[in-house]
Amino acid sequence: MEIIHTDLSFEVYKRLKTMILANEFEPGEKLVQEQIAAMFGVSRMPLHKAFQMLENEMLVENLPRRGFYVTEIDNAKLLDAFECREALEGIAARRTTQVITEKELDDLKSLFKPFISKIKIDIKKYIEADQAFHNSILQLSGNQILQKFEVVKNITSQTYRGGLIRQPEETLPEHLAIIDAISKGDAQLAEQLMREHSVKTQELIREQINKEKT
Amino acid sequence: MEIIHTDLSFEVYKRLKTMILANEFEPGEKLVQEQIAAMFGVSRMPLHKAFQMLENEMLVENLPRRGFYVTEIDNAKLLDAFECREALEGIAARRTTQVITEKELDDLKSLFKPFISKIKIDIKKYIEADQAFHNSILQLSGNQILQKFEVVKNITSQTYRGGLIRQPEETLPEHLAIIDAISKGDAQLAEQLMREHSVKTQELIREQINKEKT
DNA sequence: AATTTGTCTTTTGTATACAAAAAACAAGAA
DNA sequence: TTCTTGTTTTTTGTATACAAAAGACAAATT
Helix, strand or coil: CCCCCCCHHHHHHHHHHHHHHCCCCCCCCEECHHHHHHHHCCCHHHHHHHHHHHHHCCCEEEECCCEEEECCCCHHHHHHHHHHHHHHHHHHHHHHHHHCCHHHHHHHHHCCHHHCCCCCCCHHHHHHHHHHHHHHHHHHHCCCHHHHCHHHHHHHHHHHHHCCCCCHHHHHHHHHHHHHHHHHCCHHHHHHHHHHHHHHHHHHHHHHHHHHHC | CCCCCCCHHHHHHHHHHHHHHCCCCCCCCEECHHHHHHHHCCCHHHHHHHHHHHHHCCCEEEECCCEEEECCCCHHHHHHHHHHHHHHHHHHHHHHHHHCCHHHHHHHHHHHHHHCCCCCCCHHHHHHHHHHHHHHHHHHHCCCHHHHCHHHHHHHHHHHHHCCCCCHHHHHHHHHHHHHHHHHCCHHHHHHHHHHHHHHHHHHHHHHHHHHHC
16 A cells, blocks of 8 residues: 655646646746746745756746746647657557557557447547547557657647547547557558558648638 | 857756766666765756756656666667657658758768768768768758657667667668658658668667577 | 664755846936 | 936846655664
């Protein structure tokens, strides 16, 4: 019965991360250390540590001697992150195919079961399943270094704010096809399908960006 | 004429990184904050910040309340890093092909010019060119997020310690083929060749690992 | 001799203080 | 009115102090 105790700095990090991802700060907003520290009732040391963790995840940026700012995500950075995600999720799918257990495969399959053959899909729940699916692939791959790329997830998750970029009618079959390739043990196909899945999202984002420009 | 001034913590980070990459600490060695701080004549705050930067790059690990340790890189982690590198350098090569200028292309080509048609290649210089090539592709791609993945470089560079895994006679033609694909503007081919280049290295590392096991 | 408990020392996490740099504001000059 | 200079205030970077936790060592128990 182990007692779990975390550092104060980690608690601060989690709180700030939640607030940032919930848009409680404006993009580009300056996070004044003294103010945030006073707000949380802590000294600047654990806060500074938390800021560094968030900086590592690209949720904040540090300008030396000028402070920390909430990261502004422009379209270029968003596309960069999706491009990286395409590559990394591709190899994650490939590796997962090679190492997955029966149990893990069943869990993966169950993620989208509630949505199959449904006339109307609950978008909120589908988003959860979508995220759980992508997170699972990364975890199941067992690649230790991949776990470092929280930054890619942070940036690409910004796109959920406006709801889904592509509708479940479009992405669900793709998810299922990826799972099918994994089920068949076809690592190359799993990688290819996972990447195509990401490429289509990128293309749609690019279209939306071009539309906003005109 | 801008005056460049960096924080003390950044200087500490650079020094420690150099020392770690030069093997001045043992893998798994504990880096006692009070001792290192005294050694550098600084207080623990900038040192702690430097440690966090190094932790982000996976050069050190932090066990909460127990201190920082030099990262031990086992074979699994090494292969994980190469796998990620394969994916990321693949898309970097693809993007670079799409955005590279004539000037940049010439610079890239000049990297390996000193080694073409040479009977005997200076290994030390070839390693430098090899590293410069891979770094250039990442930089030239312009992908902002890719610049965050110093961690992959840190871990895979460990393999240079025993000299080159694969000899120039083998890798030079591969490098040149990648540059040729970039020159021709064939992004898909550039990505494919770059990935195959990495896959071959991974396979050789796996063989060496299996040999050590017997 | 091996294990457990208690005590002391060292290290880490956090708070506070101080110095340096940046930002904001006011006053003076053009 | 705008720009420049000087002063004050605020913020950030770093050093120091203190508390909590971990590690090392010694003594007691089995």
